Amino acid sequence: MTANEPNEAKQPKKQISQSYWNLVWWRFKKNKLAIAGAIIVLSFYFVCALFAEFFAPYLLEHKSDYLEARPQWIHFVDPEGHFHLRPFVYGLEKKIDPMLRKRTYIVDTSKRYSIYFFVHGEPYKLFGLIPMDIHLFGPDPKDPEAYVFLFGTDRLGRDMFSRIIYGGRLSLLIGLLGQIMTIFLGTVLGAISGYYGGAVDMFVQRVTEFLAAFPDIPLFMALAAIIPPQWSPIWVYFMLTLILAIVRWGGLARQVRGMVLSLREREYVLAALSFGASDRRVLFRHLIPGAMSHIIVIATLAIPSMILAETALSWLGLGLRPPLTSWGVLLQEVSNVRAIRFAPWLLTPVPFVITTVLAYNMLGDGLRDALDPYGSR
Amino acid sequence: MAEQERRDNILLEVRGLKKYFPIQRGLLRRTVGYVRAVDDVSLYVREGETLGLVGESGCGKTTTGRCIIRLYEPTAGQIHFKTTALSPNGDPQMVDLLSLDKERMKTVRREMAMIFQDPINSLNPRMTVFDIIAEPMEIHGMGRGPEVEETVVRLLEHVGLRPEHMLRYPHEFSGGQRQRIGIARALALNPRLVICDEPVSALDVSIQAQTLNLLLDLQKDFGLSYIFIAHDLSVVQHVSDRVAVMYVGKVVEVADVEHLYSRPLHPYTEALLSAVPKPDPLYKSERILMQGDVADPANPPSGCYFHPRCRYAQPICEREAPEFRELEPDHWVACHRAGELHLKGV
Numbered sequence: 001m002t003a004n005e006p007n008e009a010k011q012p013k014k015q016i017s018q019s020y021w022n023l024v025w026w027r028f029k030k031n032k033l034a035i036a037g038a039i040i041v042l043s044f045y046f047v048c049a050l051f052a053e054f055f056a057p058y059l060l061e062h063k064s065d066y067l068e069a070r071p072q073w074i075h076f077v078d079p080e081g082h083f084h085l086r087p088f089v090y091g092l093e094k095k096i097d098p099m100l101r102k103r104t105y106i107v108d109t110s111k112r113y114s115i116y117f118f119v120h121g122e123p124y125k126l127f128g129l130i131p132m133d134i135h136l137f138g139p140d141p142k143d144p145e146a147y148v149f150l151f152g153t154d155r156l157g158r159d160m161f162s163r164i165i166y167g168g169r170l171s172l173l174i175g176l177l178g179q180i181m182t183i184f185l186g187t188v189l190g191a192i193s194g195y196y197g198g199a200v201d202m203f204v205q206r207v208t209e210f211l212a213a214f215p216d217i218p219l220f221m222a223l224a225a226i227i228p229p230q231w232s233p234i235w236v237y238f239m240l241t242l243i244l245a246i247v248r249w250g251g252l253a254r255q256v257r258g259m260v261l262s263l264r265e266r267e268y269v270l271a272a273l274s275f276g277a278s279d280r281r282v283l284f285r286h287l288i289p290g291a292m293s294h295i296i297v298i299a300t301l302a303i304p305s306m307i308l309a310e311t312a313l314s315w316l317g318l319g320l321r322p323p324l325t326s327w328g329v330l331l332q333e334v335s336n337v338r339a340i341r342f343a344p345w346l347l348t349p350v351p352f353v354i355t356t357v358l359a360y361n362m363l364g365d366g367l368r369d370a371l372d373p374y375g376s377r
Numbered sequence: 378m379a380e381q382e383r384r385d386n387i388l389l390e391v392r393g394l395k396k397y398f399p400i401q402r403g404l405l406r407r408t409v410g411y412v413r414a415v416d417d418v419s420l421y422v423r424e425g426e427t428l429g430l431v432g433e434s435g436c437g438k439t440t441t442g443r444c445i446i447r448l449y450e451p452t453a454g455q456i457h458f459k460t461t462a463l464s465p466n467g468d469p470q471m472v473d474l475l476s477l478d479k480e481r482m483k484t485v486r487r488e489m490a491m492i493f494q495d496p497i498n499s500l501n502p503r504m505t506v507f508d509i510i511a512e513p514m515e516i517h518g519m520g521r522g523p524e525v526e527e528t529v530v531r532l533l534e535h536v537g538l539r540p541e542h543m544l545r546y547p548h549e550f551s552g553g554q555r556q557r558i559g560i561a562r563a564l565a566l567n568p569r570l571v572i573c574d575e576p577v578s579a580l581d582v583s584i585q586a587q588t589l590n591l592l593l594d595l596q597k598d599f600g601l602s603y604i605f606i607a608h609d610l611s612v613v614q615h616v617s618d619r620v621a622v623m624y625v626g627k628v629v630e631v632a633d634v635e636h637l638y639s640r641p642l643h644p645y646t647e648a649l650l651s652a653v654p655k656p657d658p659l660y661k662s663e664r665i666l667m668q669g670d671v672a673d674p675a676n677p678p679s680g681c682y683f684h685p686r687c688r689y690a691q692p693i694c695e696r697e698a699p700e701f702r703e704l705e706p707d708h709w710v711a712c713h714r715a716g717e718l719h720l721k722g723v
Contacts, residue, residue, distance in 0.1 A: 020502065266498050267493040267494070267495055267499035268509075270493065271562065272512060274446050274486070274489075275486055275512070275517070276482070276486040277512075281516065
């Protein structure tokens with residue numbers, strides 16, 4: 001044993017080697033704002049995209065008798081001053097305002113509806129597969145009269161809170177899906193354009209310039225017009241995603257082309273070529289991975305504009321149409337002054353759009369600092 | 378007889394190599410001229426020897442090296458390389474690299490490799506040392522099995538690095554160590570010819586000597602031939618058997634290293650040699666300061682390209698381009714006045 005000891009001492013300690021992505025994570029972690037952005041973004045996707053049915057107290061199309069009801073506030077203390085551990089909302093009483101000749105609601109403090117957690121509500125299928133009826137919260141399931149409308153209801157008496165959660169699913173996914181398609185188109189075309197040069201480059205560059213010079217809205221209108229009206233809403237959704245990607249890949253392609261132009265002169269690329277590496281290998285092993293950090297940053301920072309574009313297009317009636325529900329479709333309800341005047345709670349999707357966009361920007365800025373694509377690395 | 382033997386030993390022979398880069402202007406990219414980066418270069422390398430390639434920046438040394446390994450497609454010329462990779466029984470066979478199709482060229486590439494100047498840029502920062510050194514083997518379809526790992530370990534030991542470092546990334550190494558990784562990669566396919574493109578000019582002087590000695594040791598161990606591109610004449614003197622001097626895309630003088638350094642025949646060589654520092658403090662240096670800059674390869678002067686800077690220039694130098702001739706056995710020079718001048722070496 002003792003004879004072995006010097007040998008063992010010579011053995012190196014466990015080598016801790018930091019890969020590029022380890023270093024990136026280490027730097028990203030230190031940016032509090034970026035972490036906050038990442039948490040907000042991830043929790044939005046978790047709540048809206050994955051478990052909307054569970055987090056929403058009502059189903060998407062659940063209609064109540066309360067049309068355009070105002071939001072109910074959550075209370076813990078009743079009018080007599082008693083504290084209740086279980087939160088509750090007050091009932092609403094319908095009234096006709098004689099001056100405005102309009103239905104209004106006044107808070108009826110005599111009716112108290114407690115909010116129950118993990119209640120059995122309307123049945124649904126989780127991920128479209130698992131039958132369930134448990135909702136995170138909801139009114140007393142034994143009382144058919146009870147209701148909870150935290151953000152009010154819309155023109156047809158549907159719960160805004162639930163609809164915002166459902167709407168977030170499509171709005172958030174369109175940003176992600178569209179951006180994935182954009183990354184694919186932009187990266188492949190940009191890399192090919194930069195790597196091969198010549199006529200291919202010329203062609204791709206002219207196409208991107210055409211797309212960049214073309215006014216967005218008419219282009220969307222033209223493309224949206226070619227979607228056949230009899231298509232099912234889900235196909236319309238995918239087509240819209242594709243349209244967004246087709247309109248937006250140009251910017252990314254130009255950036256990737258620039259990166260590839262500089263990377264392909266690096267000596268490690270020449271080294272690979274000198275050993276007879278194929279073009280595909282050089283592109284996918286050296287050039288695109290080298291540009292990847294840059295691509296991720298650009299893509300992350302572009303997702304908000306994708307979400308905003310969907311919102312704007314749907315609001316204009318060019319994008320998604322009911323029964324599909326996105327934040328843009330929800331906001332279509334407030335396309336007139338009357339709605340804003342008498343049912344301002346229909347605007348509640350707006351703060352969610354803003355929060356998402358800000359969170360994505362914080363995340364993207366943090367990624368950019370961590371990846372430092374403009375640095376010397 | 379001697380001539381025949383000389384020919385037999387030749388591993389690489391370049392004849393009339395030209396590389397013109399077009400200068401394109403305007404909207405339609407019309408070609409308005411050419412940069413004659415390499416203009417009619419002929420040279421040869423014998424098996425096991427080192428050919429130094431020297432000259433000022435921008436004289437086409439690197440382009441020549443890259444043309445030989447076909448990183449650039451030459452405009453004209455022939456590159457004959459003695460390869461064993463193409464014949465099924467491994468017999469050496471002289472082939473013109475420029476006549477090979479892509480598939481056969483890739484096979485021949487196993488026997489050639491390149492070492493690059495910049496130790497930071499020549500290694501992909503996203504790949505581990507193992508991946509970097511194994512890449513040539515991967516390109517040539519040898520997979521990533523245990524044999525490849527064994528080879529990588531052996532190569533790392535050969536270049537003086539610890540094999541346990543192979544899972545690290547390039548940024549964790551010093552400049553000299555990185556250059557050793559680059560050398561290990563060049564040796565991965567067991568090449569016969571290695572083109573060293575200024576392999577030490579980016580390194581500290583203290584590391585330069587180490588790296589040069591490593592290259593010399595590897596040459597002995599593996600029977601390598603080198604084309605050693607450099608601008609530092611003392612480095613070239615240390616490693617080369619023969620030296621070719623380039624000026625504005627042309628080879629102006631080739632000779633054995635002793636001959637060239639002691640009795641240069643071309644005024645440009647003399648001027649370069651006068652810039653080599655002498656280790657003797659009492660030596661009164663007589664440095665020849667050349668007038669002006671290196672000629673523009675897009676618009677070279679008439680006659681001998683060197684005549685505007687040459688202190689021995691005669692009217693004929695301005696009119697006629699000198700012939701590249703073998704003035705002494707194995708000592709070639711392109712100068713009208715070679716032989717009549719008595720030039721100073723070191």
